[in-house]
Amino acid sequence: MSAPPPKLSLQGIHKSFVAKGSALPVLNGVDISVAQGGFLSVIGPSGCGKTTVFNIIAGLLEPDAGTIHVDGEAVTNLRGRVGYMMQKDLLFPWRTVLENVLLGMELKKIPAAEARETAREYLNTYGLAGFENAYPRTLSGGMRQRVALIRTLISNPDILLLDEPFSALDYQTRLYLEGVLIEAVDTFKKTVILVTHDIDEAVALSRHVTVLSGRPTKVKANYAIDIQERTPIGARSDPRFHEYFHSLCAELDIQTRRKAA
Amino acid sequence: MNDMSAIPEQNLNIMPSDTPARTVPPKTTPAKIPESLVRVGLQLLMVVVVLGLWELGVRLGWISAFLFGSPVGIAQYAGKSIMDGSLPYDTWVTVFEATLGFVIGTVVGSLLGLSLWYSPFIARTVEPIVVAFNSVPKIAFAPIIILWFGTGLTSKVALAISLTAIVALIAAYQAAKDADPDLQGLMVTLGANKHQIFYNVIVPSSLPAIVATFRINVGFGLVGAVVGEFISSQRGLGHLIFTASSLYDLNTVWVGLFTLMAVGFVLYFVIDWVERRLIPWKVMDHRQELRV
Numbered sequence: 001m002s003a004p005p006p007k008l009s010l011q012g013i014h015k016s017f018v019a020k021g022s023a024l025p026v027l028n029g030v031d032i033s034v035a036q037g038g039f040l041s042v043i044g045p046s047g048c049g050k051t052t053v054f055n056i057i058a059g060l061l062e063p064d065a066g067t068i069h070v071d072g073e074a075v076t077n078l079r080g081r082v083g084y085m086m087q088k089d090l091l092f093p094w095r096t097v098l099e100n101v102l103l104g105m106e107l108k109k110i111p112a113a114e115a116r117e118t119a120r121e122y123l124n125t126y127g128l129a130g131f132e133n134a135y136p137r138t139l140s141g142g143m144r145q146r147v148a149l150i151r152t153l154i155s156n157p158d159i160l161l162l163d164e165p166f167s168a169l170d171y172q173t174r175l176y177l178e179g180v181l182i183e184a185v186d187t188f189k190k191t192v193i194l195v196t197h198d199i200d201e202a203v204a205l206s207r208h209v210t211v212l213s214g215r216p217t218k219v220k221a222n223y224a225i226d227i228q229e230r231t232p233i234g235a236r237s238d239p240r241f242h243e244y245f246h247s248l249c250a251e252l253d254i255q256t257r258r259k260a261a
Numbered sequence: 262m263n264d265m266s267a268i269p270e271q272n273l274n275i276m277p278s279d280t281p282a283r284t285v286p287p288k289t290t291p292a293k294i295p296e297s298l299v300r301v302g303l304q305l306l307m308v309v310v311v312l313g314l315w316e317l318g319v320r321l322g323w324i325s326a327f328l329f330g331s332p333v334g335i336a337q338y339a340g341k342s343i344m345d346g347s348l349p350y351d352t353w354v355t356v357f358e359a360t361l362g363f364v365i366g367t368v369v370g371s372l373l374g375l376s377l378w379y380s381p382f383i384a385r386t387v388e389p390i391v392v393a394f395n396s397v398p399k400i401a402f403a404p405i406i407i408l409w410f411g412t413g414l415t416s417k418v419a420l421a422i423s424l425t426a427i428v429a430l431i432a433a434y435q436a437a438k439d440a441d442p443d444l445q446g447l448m449v450t451l452g453a454n455k456h457q458i459f460y461n462v463i464v465p466s467s468l469p470a471i472v473a474t475f476r477i478n479v480g481f482g483l484v485g486a487v488v489g490e491f492i493s494s495q496r497g498l499g500h501l502i503f504t505a506s507s508l509y510d511l512n513t514v515w516v517g518l519f520t521l522m523a524v525g526f527v528l529y530f531v532i533d534w535v536e537r538r539l540i541p542w543k544v545m546d547h548r549q550e551l552r553v
Contacts (some may be wrong), residue, residue: 082450083451093543094465
């Protein structure tokens with residue numbers, strides 16, 4: 001019996017940028033793989049090309065070399081399969097909450113009445129009933145990010161791609177939204193890739209962590225996070241949380257323990 | 262490091278605050294006269310004082326009525342020309358020329374500027390030509406435009422278009438270029454094509470900048486109409502002012518000027534209304550102005 005192919009696998013990804021006339025290699029053979037329903041975090045030192053990885057997975061950049069497989073099938077890019085969230089909520093300021101949520105369905109030409117019905121259900125579920133006609137500007141940061149999450153979920157992508165979606169929020173709101181995210185991901189059986197520099201969040205949320213090296217970037221290590229507790233606070237309270245946290249910090253050469261003992 | 266495990270169990274149900282960031286309406290104290298009423302009163306008082314001193318100066322012989330006119334004379338002429346219908350007609354002619362030129366120039370200019378977003382190559386190619394054309398004071402084209410389009414309505418509208426179109430084009434192109442690339446990226450991953458990105462991201466995010474040019478261009482529209490009438494015309498406020506000043510009829514000149522002022526004033530509020538309709542999400546921001 002062979003194991004099912006991973007949901008998404010990137011193999012030998014190379015990418016260079018031309019800067020001041022010479023090629024600057026950013027990604028130098030990066031392999032990333034995530035199973036169906038898996039939750040993978042990609043961490044690395046700053047400037048290591050996390051954004052480049054993000055853009056390649058999002059389908060905004062084409063790699064110079066390397067292969068991308070979805071469900072074992074080779075694809076050239078991932079456009080239309082990936083829903084992404086960034087630190088910026090990326091809500092359209094000229095659209096109301098409801099209109100923002102409807103964006104993906106409008107593009108897919110889903111009948112307006114049906115789309116509105118679905119959108120209202122989602123807004124109710126995530127505690128945004130009554131704010132349908134508000135402009136994003138009038139909402140708090142946490143509410144805006146919730147709208148962004150709904151917009152991502154409602155277009156029903158196979159893969160959720162997250163780039164530090166909660167790092168601009170205060171800690172309470174952040175824990176709450178992490179909980180909402182985990183619950184939604186489990187409910188809708190989504191595959192998630194979280195690109196982040198936040199080790200704490202990576203350990204608390206994900207099942208696997210891929211550590212990238214400095215530029216030119218390769219994969220430095222892969223970790224499986226074996227914490228059963230799935231709530232953001234529960235995971236952080238697990239005795240193994242700090243083990244993982246310190247190992248990953250060590251991978252990134254971050255000093256976490258005092259030397260003298 | 263261990264702060265998370267120190268949180269007691271009952272505090273785990275963390276909810277973010279759901280109160281939207283709205284501003285509290287300013288408190289009105291019933292005992293005081295509203296600030297807006299005081300303001301309007303002071304504004305009227307200033308106008309009355311200036312006109313009063315002017316009239317007094319003319320009566321006392323300090324100000325030459327021949328060179329400066331007088332408020333009473335202005336009022337008399339205004340009353341007469343309103344009654345015989347000539348002032349409303351001249352106003353209508355000028356407003357029509359200016360508005361038509363403004364609308365055509367702004368719409369065509371904005372659409373061209375926005376559509377340059379489609380092709381950075383064409384945009385970069387035409388950019389120096391646009392800049393060169395823009396650096397000529399467009400009013401210098403007025404004599405040729407009169408030659409080409411005659412002395413009637415068309416030449417005034419054409420002049421107003423030439424004044425407004427480039428301003429709108431440059432502003433719209435710049436705004437389209439500045440549209441948030443992350444929003445465009447989001448559209449790409451949602452499977453949007455270039456037209457959908459244009460319609461859903463480029464146009465709405467450029468609208469505030471385009472609407473901002475309306476305010477400038479409404480003035481330029483009037484400049485085009487009035488200058489066109491100065492050079493050659495049979496009707497309009499520019500014609501009224503030009504012929505009256507060549508006859509040293511200063512009261513009539515003032516009537517023309519004050520009417521233009523009133524027209525500009527009204528058009529300003531029309532733009533305000535248009536702005537609220539076109540960019541409601543922006544207009545709201547004014548209420549959240551920071552008070553220092």
